[in-house]
Amino acid sequence: MAPALATAEIIDFGALKFLRHHRQGRYPYCHSLLVLGPELTLIDPSADKVRFQSLAAAGAVARIFLSHYHEDHRKYLHWFPQAQVWVPQAEVAVFRSLEQLQNCMGLEEGLYRQYFQEVIVPKFRLHPLSAPQGFSEGEEFRLRGVRLVIWHTPGHTPGHSCFYFPDQDIIYLADLDLTPFGPWYGDAASDLEALWQSLARLETCPAKTYLTAHGPGIFTAAQFQEALRRYRQVILQREAALLSHLARPVTLEDLVASRLIYRPDLKPVFVYDHMERQMIRHHLNWLAKRGLIQSREDGYVAA
Secondary structure, eight states: OOOOOOOOEEEETTTTEEEEEETTTTTTOOOEEOOOSEEEEEEOOOOOOHHHHHHHTTTOEEEOOOSSGGGGGGGGGOOOSSSEEEEEEEGGHHOHHHHHHHHHTTOOHHHHHHIIIIIIIHHHOOOOOSSSSEEOOTTTTTTTTTEEEEOOOSSSSSEEEEEEEEETTTOOOOOOOHHHHHHOSSTTOOOOHHHHHHHHHHHHHHOOOEEEEEETTTTEHHHHHHHHHHHHHHHHHHHHHHTTTOOOOOOOHHHHOOOOOOOOOOSSSHHHHHHHHHHHHHHHHHHHHHEEEEETTTTTEEE
16 A cells, blocks of 8 residues: 655745645645744644644644634644643633534534534544633744744634744734635624724734635735735625625525525535525624614615
């Protein structure tokens, strides 16, 4: 039998190693970061099964940072039970409880909740963490000579965070991934307005290299600014498409069936129905807050 091949390319940034998954970090994977030193640090350990198995066998990883609670960012976390795990302070309770996780995702009783429990939980070996450590906005860590500063960028999830390395002029944006699909805010706990503000804040970041969890993964400062502009524009395009449907009252379920965000052929249908519903609901809430639509008994309508 041929030996297993590593699944990620290593991009060398000195003490930082960017592990770029060979399928552009497509779900159920994401790109990862490795911080070198006498004790290794992993960030979002999902890029490379072979290398991570080797690191786990050697007991070389002392700590792991997770940008947020989504399963594709902790695919191989279970291999490192000895590591200290750091998570966003706003999500500590979510990492401690699968029930809290399902609540944040908005999984009510039904097919998606059953699918999550019977498929997603075993596939990713999701389990409650007994003692996750919480990090917060602006907190600085010294990882054996490498400085890491937390940028709390909520919206995608309540605690979603980026990891800034000021001495290397590098920031890891996690799921603010700059892909053509655009931003994702499909959990009940997502916040579209907060996400918009987080993206605006990133315009001020002084980094020279921008790393993401999905897609090509590496952007120069100039590439980042253009990609960010297009990324934010997707939100406005979705909003405009939604408003175009509201000349007359329309129910949420009719809007979901219109598939304004996801293609109608994607499966499982109940998963994409759920995410479509959550994202449209967040748009509706933000539009209502700005006085651009009204909610009536017969549906939503432009003001």
